[in-house]
Amino acid sequence: xxxxxNVGYSYGGGELLGDVxxxxxxxxxxxxxxxxxxxxxxxxxxxxxxxxxxxxxxxVFDEDMRKLDRDQMALMRRRIGVVHQDCRFLxxxxxxxxxxxxxxxxxxxxxxxxxxxxxxxKWVGLAPRADALPPELSGGERQxxxxxxxxxxxxxVVIADEPTGNVDWEMSQRLLQLLVELNRMGKTVLIASHDLxxxxxxxxxxxxxxxxxxxxxxxxxxxxx
Amino acid sequence: xxxxxxxxxxxxxxxxxxxxxxxxxxxxxxLFVSGAMAxxxxxxxxxxxxxGRLADRxxxxxxxxxxxxxxxxxDQMADQTMMALEILRQTPGVAEARALxxxxxxxxxxxxxxxNLPIDTLPVPQLIxxxxxxxxxxxxxxxxxxxxxxxxxxxxxHTRWRDPLVAAAxxxxxxxxxxxxxxxxxxxxxITLAANAALAANAQxxxxxxxxxxxxxxxxxxxxxxxxLRALIGSSVGVVLGMGGVLLLPEASQEGGFxxxxxxxxxxxxxxxxxxxxxxxxxFAATWAAAHRTLxxxx
Numbered sequence: 001x002x003x004x005x006n007v008g009y010s011y012g013g014g015e016l017l018g019d020v021x022x023x024x025x026x027x028x029x030x031x032x033x034x035x036x037x038x039x040x041x042x043x044x045x046x047x048x049x050x051x052x053x054x055x056x057x058x059x060v061f062d063e064d065m066r067k068l069d070r071d072q073m074a075l076m077r078r079r080i081g082v083v084h085q086d087c088r089f090l091x092x093x094x095x096x097x098x099x100x101x102x103x104x105x106x107x108x109x110x111x112x113x114x115x116x117x118x119x120x121x122k123w124v125g126l127a128p129r130a131d132a133l134p135p136e137l138s139g140g141e142r143q144x145x146x147x148x149x150x151x152x153x154x155x156x157v158v159i160a161d162e163p164t165g166n167v168d169w170e171m172s173q174r175l176l177q178l179l180v181e182l183n184r185m186g187k188t189v190l191i192a193s194h195d196l197x198x199x200x201x202x203x204x205x206x207x208x209x210x211x212x213x214x215x216x217x218x219x220x221x222x223x224x225x
Numbered sequence: 226x227x228x229x230x231x232x233x234x235x236x237x238x239x240x241x242x243x244x245x246x247x248x249x250x251x252x253x254x255x256l257f258v259s260g261a262m263a264x265x266x267x268x269x270x271x272x273x274x275x276x277g278r279l280a281d282r283x284x285x286x287x288x289x290x291x292x293x294x295x296x297x298x299x300d301q302m303a304d305q306t307m308m309a310l311e312i313l314r315q316t317p318g319v320a321e322a323r324a325l326x327x328x329x330x331x332x333x334x335x336x337x338x339x340x341n342l343p344i345d346t347l348p349v350p351q352l353i354x355x356x357x358x359x360x361x362x363x364x365x366x367x368x369x370x371x372x373x374x375x376x377x378x379x380x381x382x383h384t385r386w387r388d389p390l391v392a393a394a395x396x397x398x399x400x401x402x403x404x405x406x407x408x409x410x411x412x413x414x415x416i417t418l419a420a421n422a423a424l425a426a427n428a429q430x431x432x433x434x435x436x437x438x439x440x441x442x443x444x445x446x447x448x449x450x451x452x453x454l455r456a457l458i459g460s461s462v463g464v465v466l467g468m469g470g471v472l473l474l475p476e477a478s479q480e481g482g483f484x485x486x487x488x489x490x491x492x493x494x495x496x497x498x499x500x501x502x503x504x505x506x507x508x509f510a511a512t513w514a515a516a517h518r519t520l521x522x523x524x
Contacts, residue, residue, distance in 0.1 A: 050436070070520075071440050078438035088433050092246040104241060105439035149437065 001026050001157055001188045002047050008055030009042055016042055020218045024190060029183045029206050031199050032192040034213035040192040044161050048080045049073050078106050081150030083160035087142050089134035096130040099148045124148045140171040147178060157188040164198055172198055180206050244434060245427055245447045252455055255419050259459030259504050262412045266405055267467025267497045273401030275487040280394035283387060293353040297377035306351050309375045313355060318362030325352045412504060413511045420452055420515040435523050445516035449509060456508030460501040468497055
């Protein structure tokens with residue numbers, strides 16, 4: 001699905017990541033962990049094309065990311081659902097339209113997808129909040145809305161950046177539950193998190209592999225977690 | 226950009242338009258600017274058409290005519306007039322020569338001397354109106370012959386005072402055309418500024434759209450459609466007001482001279498209707514370029 005081959009990323013003369021090689025196989029479940037500022041978000045951005053590597057090659061769906069033009073990049077993003085750390089929305093549109101936004105921008109018939117949308121909102125527990133504006137939502141609600149928006153196009157890959165960053169333990173369990181369910185449906189999942197408790201909780205439910213960034217290198221963490 | 230792209234940009238759908246939050250203030254400014262510019266464009270257009278008409282009319286009316294003036298003592302006046310008419314009749318290239326009657330001469334002079342002056346008591350020269358054929362006549366030859374046979378005759382072929390008038394009308398027209406171009410350029414500049422402001426104000430919206438997989442065309446069209454429609458509506462209103470203003474200008478008249486008759490004539494009235502279309506096209510191009518400049522900076 002996503003392959004990083006000797007990828008490096010530097011900015012302003014300093015190297016943030018180097019020699020990163022990893023393959024996300026279809027249906028796999030990966031955690032990405034490491035101290036704050038280690039480059040977790042950068043690595044995720046390299047995976048969905050928000051950043052271009054300064055060295056090495058990123059291949060997404062068997063295509064060299066660098067060779068994609070802007071339209072192809074947009075099409076590629078429709079196949080990768082991303083839950084951003086700060087989950088930004090269009091603040092003037094109600095939640096249901098925000099969640100349906102990927103459908104709208106890809107020209108799908110919204111009326112035909114209404115049933116899907118309703119079900120998805122029920123799945124993330126936001127059905128009663130359908131008409132709320134994003135600024136009115138709590139942190140947990142925003143995270144779940146972002147997840148719903150990320151998966152509405154039924155993407156092949158779901159990438160989440162600290163999805164449990166600012167929610168309590170119970171809510172993070174619920175979000176994890178949703179991601180595990182997605183993985184069981186066959187989606188490739190990649191979650192950046194420094195919450196070891198969450199990772200342990202996940203390992204009991206799904207065969208998750210843990211990637212750790214340390215000293216600018218990516219390592220496959222052992223069973224020590 | 227293909228016709229299909231332009232069509233899909235302009236058609237769009239209501240729902241897609243909602244992704245960009247409505248902005249009352251820039252919307253009103255764009256409407257006002259395009260309206261004002263269209264209003265000015267209508268007047269520049271009217272001026273250009275009228276001065277063009279004026280130049281053509283002067284050139285046309287005066288080119289084919291000349292005047293023969295006979296200054297002679299009263300007792301020889303009739304003889305010399307007869308003689309001059311005879312010579313003109315024999316000259317190849319003269320279509321018609323006609324001595325003005327006393328009433329006609331009085332009418333020509335009355336604006337200067339008033340209607341009550343007894344002109345027949347004054348030594349007024351006799352005027353002969355000469356109309357040329359398309360080929361024209363040999364001026365030098367005619368002058369030579371006249372000076373020999375009718376000593377009091379002076380041939381005035383109008384070229385002397387026709388040329389500066391036509392030149393003035395022509396440069397007036399050129400000025401009006403330059404004004405129209407400047408108005409178009411100023412409209413483009415102002416809509417570019419407004420579009421850039423709107424794009425900057427909606428940077429977050431654009432970023433979110435890009436991240437959920439919107440293509441540049443989708444994002445750009447949300448803005449392009451708005452500004453094109455605003456320019457179209459604004460300039461339509463401006464054109465209607467401008468045409469109303471032109472309609473109120475005084476009709477062409479003898480007394481008003483060249484300052485009247487500045488409006489449109491006949492099919493000329495259809496020309497200002499192209500102004501809103503041009504305005505919309507300018508807005509379309511300006512917003513499209515601005516949107517693409519902004520989008521290129523995003524991944």
